Amino acid sequence: MSTKHGYYGGFGGRFVPETLMAALYELDSEYLRLKDDANFKSELNSYLSEYAGRETPLTFCKNMSEYCGCKVYLKREDLVHGGAHKLNNTLGQAILARAMGKKRLIAETGAGQHGVATAIAGAVLGLPVEVFMGEEDCERQKLNVFRMELMGAKVHPVSSGTKTLKDATNEALREWSKTVDYTHYLIGSVVGPHPFPEIVRDFQCVIGTETKEQCIKKEGRLPSALVACVGGGSNAIGMFYPMLNDDVRMIGVEAGGKSLAPGENGATLNTGSPGVLHGALSYLIQNEDGQVKETHSVSAGLDYPGVGPEHSMLHDMKRVEYAYAMDDEVLDAFSFLSRTEGIIPALESSHAISYVLKNRDEFEKDDIVVICLSGRGDKDVAQVSKMYGRDF
């Protein structure tokens, strides 16, 4: 395995135009300096506990457990302020940016969850926020656009390319290269050039660290399996990383979309091949010439042609299994959890629920299966009601 700085096995790296290289070096050294700094850690921890609402519960799901024939727990990232795990990362990076003397935050967003989480962090920490969001996503997620604006963020609709997350990320990178001296690019997942995948992973590891402790406390042992959805893969890596060296089965669930045919899914590790996009070498949904292709998922948060480089490594070394769930299975899981547990999951997280429902025979009665409920489904209610023929 390559040990080159900024690589995860053969994946990762820093593939950006020259203008951005200095900023990546600065971020790398400042992060190394600050990550173990007592003041930095105590400030972040106090925001996480008093503001974001950590630690989040590990909820035993009695009804789902009965149905599945194993012990099912949910790690409740849906209860983090803002409604998803995204705030773990945006608070961390915003405090980092402020410590680095940056005056402004920019971010890309797909469904809007990361944009909202950045707007929250910017508002509370006093940093102006500008968010790049595909025109199509702005239309699909109007409420999130308004939420961001309420919290003082400026939203820039992106009309280039596919008008979704991929092109919002391109536009954020372009804006960063124009204003790199005073702007921090607050990337929302474990993607992008080094050191972003490492920084975002470290801030999301709170998910797995808490889960490990909570599970040992409740059950006296580690989970048998961890299940999390994977788009870029930040909630999954945050859940998996603290237990990578333990005897725990790990399953990442990608967006199978309508089918595994090109253009109909976001299942990068299942259907893609290695390539370079947004600054990193990782698996990528592309054609034979290396042009990046359109993706599809019922959940905007997984509608992305790339995946974090560390996931590519974990995939190739077979440490983590990467499965996929189809759109219709995901909608079934969305309804299932709402009905049986009274918890409306995000469509992204419903991919992980769907895997466990569908593959429940894989698990024994005493198996402890922890699903990362990365976000709540309130943001998806309008879209799903429309699919059921009820438009509000």
Added chain:
Amino acid sequence: MAELSGKDRLSAAFKKPGFVAYTVAGDPSVSESVLISKALIDGGCDVLELGVPFSDPVADGSVIQAADKRALDAGITTDGVFGVVKEIRKYSGVPIVFLVYLNIVFRRGFDRFYDEAKEAGVDGILIVDMPPEEAETALLASERTGIAQIFLVTQTTSDERLDMIVKMASGFIYLVSSLGVTGKRDDVSKEAFSLLKCVKAKTKIPVAVGFGVSEKRHAEEIIKEGADGVIVGSAIVSVIEKNLGNCEKICSELKNYVKSMKDAIISKN
């Protein structure tokens, strides 16, 4: 006498200050982009820089993004881009360089890409999103084929990294005049000129200045400040964008434009 390498041919092109004209291969169609390239050559460009279209051109502003999209929508492929070079080569020996994003090269394989580029008649390759830290494989292919490896330097490039870049670079160095992406600017920044002096003090490799350059007065100033070349991209692509469907007009306007820029450069030499 041994055949000249791409590196040699590019060095020779900047013996006197030169003009580098950029257009996107396959924009708005393969055949029209060949005609447009010929017009740029007829106007007197010293180096032709061909953009290889990419779905996600993060270093480019809206004008060149749109050109990449037109070319891809019209069906350009990597094979098609090499085809464009071969067509131009039937007409002219002017040095040709690629401006390409890494994934296109990576996907084909460095060795195969450089071999096919050499066979088609390419003299230099600039991989926009490949910093020198990640250039090992490309440099081996460049060394083997004699194709020049062109790198960007910018205002944010540290002294230490500048040393690394001038050591690796061949053909010419592409000095980025301002922060941000490609596209027109009103003026060339003062910082660009102090960077230019800094680079010139470190290396004998020709230095050409681009990003935001469009007018004669820009070209005059750049040459006066000691650059070996002036690169224009978005201003050329804008002419294509404004006259889509009228290739004859595009070609005559561009030929005149290149001529006027070339005159400005010569006047300051």
